[in-house]
Amino acid sequence: VADELARIGYAGDEPLGQRRFAAFLELHIEQGPILEAEDKTIGIVTGGQGLSWFDGTITGMDSHAGTTPMTTRRDAMAALAELTLAIEAVALKNQPHGVGTVGEVEVRPGSRNTVPGTVRFKGEVRHPERETLEAMTTAVKERAAGIAAARKVDIALTPVAFKPPLDFDAAVVGAVAAAAEANGYPAREMISGAGHDAFYLASTCPTGMIFVPCANGISHNEEESATEADCTAGAQVLLDALLRLDAALSP
Amino acid sequence: VADELARIGYAGDEPLGQRRFAAFLELHIEQGPILEAEDKTIGIVTGGQGLSWFDGTITGMDSHAGTTPMTTRRDAMAALAELTLAIEAVALKNQPHGVGTVGEVEVRPGSRNTVPGTVRFKGEVRHPERETLEAMTTAVKERAAGIAAARKVDIALTPVAFKPPLDFDAAVVGAVAAAAEANGYPAREMISGAGHDAFYLASTCPTGMIFVPCANGISHNEEESATEADCTAGAQVLLDALLRLDAALSP
Numbered sequence: 346v347a348d349e350l351a352r353i354g355y356a357g358d359e360p361l362g363q364r365r366f367a368a369f370l371e372l373h374i375e376q377g378p379i380l381e382a383e384d385k386t387i388g389i390v391t392g393g394q395g396l397s398w399f400d401g402t403i404t405g406m407d408s409h410a411g412t413t414p415m416t417t418r419r420d421a422m423a424a425l426a427e428l429t430l431a432i433e434a435v436a437l438k439n440q441p442h443g444v445g446t447v448g449e450v451e452v453r454p455g456s457r458n459t460v461p462g463t464v465r466f467k468g469e470v471r472h473p474e475r476e477t478l479e480a481m482t483t484a485v486k487e488r489a490a491g492i493a494a495a496r497k498v499d500i501a502l503t504p505v506a507f508k509p510p511l512d513f514d515a516a517v518v519g520a521v522a523a524a525a526e527a528n529g530y531p532a533r534e535m536i537s538g539a540g541h542d543a544f545y546l547a548s549t550c551p552t553g554m555i556f557v558p559c560a561n562g563i564s565h566n567e568e569e570s571a572t573e574a575d576c577t578a579g580a581q582v583l584l585d586a587l588l589r590l591d592a593a594l595s596p
Numbered sequence: 597v598a599d600e601l602a603r604i605g606y607a608g609d610e611p612l613g614q615r616r617f618a619a620f621l622e623l624h625i626e627q628g629p630i631l632e633a634e635d636k637t638i639g640i641v642t643g644g645q646g647l648s649w650f651d652g653t654i655t656g657m658d659s660h661a662g663t664t665p666m667t668t669r670r671d672a673m674a675a676l677a678e679l680t681l682a683i684e685a686v687a688l689k690n691q692p693h694g695v696g697t698v699g700e701v702e703v704r705p706g707s708r709n710t711v712p713g714t715v716r717f718k719g720e721v722r723h724p725e726r727e728t729l730e731a732m733t734t735a736v737k738e739r740a741a742g743i744a745a746a747r748k749v750d751i752a753l754t755p756v757a758f759k760p761p762l763d764f765d766a767a768v769v770g771a772v773a774a775a776a777e778a779n780g781y782p783a784r785e786m787i788s789g790a791g792h793d794a795f796y797l798a799s800t801c802p803t804g805m806i807f808v809p810c811a812n813g814i815s816h817n818e819e820e821s822a823t824e825a826d827c828t829a830g831a832q833v834l835l836d837a838l839l840r841l842d843a844a845l846s847p
Contacts, residue, residue, distance in 0.1 A: 375663070376660045376662075377660070377663035378664075378665070394662065407816060408813070408814060408816060409627045409789065409790055409816045410695065410697040410699055410722075411647065411695065411722050411789040411790040411791065412626070412627040412628035412813070412815060413628065413629075413813065414692070414695070415684070415688055415691065415695055415696075417629055417813065420684075422680060422698050423681065423684050423698075426676070426677040426680035426681050426684075427677070427681060429674060430674065430681070433671075433674050433677075440667075441665070444661065444664070444665070444666055445666075446661040446708070446711055447673050447674075447677075447712075448661055448673070448703070448706070448708040448711065449703065449707060450673065450701055450706075452699070452700065455700050455701075456699050456700065457699040457720055458699065458816065459697075460697055461699055469708055469709075471661075471662050537662075537663075538662040538663030538664075539660055539662040540662065562659070562663070562668065563657070563659055564663060564664075565658060565659060565660045565707075566657070566658040
């Protein structure tokens with residue numbers, strides 16, 4: 346990264362990490378349905394869930410869809426179907442927090458008339474407890490191996506990222522809670538389901554986050570929306586919490 | 597078609613259907629595993645299975661993969677996974693001949709980090725008996741409706757083609773059988789799993805087909821292969837059957 350920044354003229358003079366922050370706070374919409382459902386204005390974010398990302402390639406055998414008996418097929422798409430439901434089942438077994446998704450899929454050769462011989466996909470599972478997240482990751486691998494054996498296909502799962510769950514700083518979380526209470530905003534503690542800048546800053550200084558409600562919990566969608574009143578409340582808590590932290594942390 | 601043929605200068609002088617054929621015979625690899633498995637040289641094709649083709653669009657809701665609880669998701673990919681296994685199950689319930697395939701899939705928006713809100717796919721079921729083929733088509737529709745209701749997604753299935761099963765002409769089938777026997781080739785009656793030119797000619801004249809084995813039943817794949825000896829046997833049966841038909845049909 347340093348080499349590339351130098352190459353494009355964006356490296357700057359200051360060495361990485363020289364400017365220390367006393368604390369970091371991030372204000373964000375919840376990107377989920379909880380605050381709206383419970384009629385709360387402020388989410389006091391205590392930490393973030395962990396995630397386990399994996400890429401997969403399923404290799405079966407291209408063959409004619411009309412002439413290949415069901416019993417001799419090696420159908421990569423049928424195998425992905427079973428694995429997608431298995432990932433969903435692993436998440437459902439680890440409620441209330443577990444989630445699992447297959448979000449990207451490429452089916453080859455891609456003809457109605459041909460049993461698919463190759464599927465590539467990208468998936469993930471998430472959970473706020475490290476032990477459970479690791480168990481979910483293992484369960485997905487085991488289900489993939491079982492499906493591969495039963496369907497005579499190869500399923501290669503490549504881990505892409507494993508981010509363990511994160512606890513935010515107690516003093517920052519406390520400042521957010523005190524600021525919400527002082528302003529009379531209904532609030533609750535919660536974890537972040539998504540990743541945020543704050544997750545990276547948390548390794549360098551005391552860090553926390555503030556959530557405000559969003560309509561129907563929708564995010565990553567053009568319908569994403571938050572009210573002006575909730576955004577104002579969020580900004581007020583951000584200011585008040587920073588003043589509290591400033592007072593507490595100043596020498 | 598006539599207009600376009602005229603426009604590009606390929607229309608010709610002869611009106612469509614003026615040249616009548618006394619009979620039509622087509623020689624082809626089986627594109628399936630049966631002849632090889634039973635050590636037969638000639639497949640006496642008695643007809644073709646019917647097929648039911650459909651296009652599908654599943655509409656759920658794009659949402660953040662990390663923050664959307666499993667219970668509030670409307671995941672179009674998970675719905676396709678369930679429907680793909682349902683189509684497979686419908687085919688497996690109608691053995692030994694039923695087949696079912698999902699061969700083309702497009703998942704949108706196509707991000708690991710987003711629960712897919714839209715899936716488009718192309719699928720089919722096939723069976724050699726019309727009544728069963730219709731029942732399989734109905735079963736797929738019913739399963740789709742059930743999955744859509746349970747998962748709060750919309751599943752639109754559009755029929756693209758319905759080709760009923762086809763019986764070849766008894767005299768042509770008989771000529772193929774007699775030619776195989778006269779040459780001492782091990783033979784068996786069978787149906788065609790794939791569509792062929794002969795299926796269209798069958799509506800205009802007495803028609804039949806001859807199959808020869810192919811390696812591992814593989815077709816629509818670069819590994820497609822047939823031995824010279826089997827191709828020679830097929831050509832011999834084609835010639836002998838045509839001579840028999842010529843003798844039988846000549847005035």
